[in-house]
Amino acid sequence: MKSNFAEFSESELASMIDNAQKALREKHDNKRKEVVNKIKELATSIGVNVDITEITKPVGRKGSKVPVKYQNPQNLSQKWTGRGMKPKWLQALLEEGRDIKEFELGA
Known part of the structure; x- marks a missing residue:
């Protein structure tokens, strides 16, 4: 089934996409x-009773925002949440002998 999609209007294409997504969801649900x-x-054939719970929400913190914890006082655009590797600006300041607490927001 090959189609020249350029021949369809935007609303027709949007409708096709919507219908295809619904059909795909139905196939996944049926499977x-x-x-x-x-x-x-x-499980019943071997005398075991199972209770299957469906997970409706994705697990994890995908996309969650973490508040900024540290900021460079000499360049306020340089910030760090405290997660992951220390940024180069903070590493350089710490190597100069400065204390990380100096750069905490609200300190």
Whole structure:
């Protein structure tokens, strides 16, 4: 099924995409139901009772913002949350013998 998508209007393309996404979600949901039913059937065949809980929210902190904890007093655009590797500006200041507490916000 090859189509020349340039022939369709924006609204027609948007509608096609929406319909395709809905169809894909339905296929995934049906496949999930089939797998869950098969697992329960196999478990029952060996005398085991299983309870399958569906996870509805993604696990993890994807996209969460962390507040800034440190800032360079000589260049206020240079900030660090305290996570990950220390930025070069902070490493250089610490190597000069300065204390990291000097650069904490609210200190």
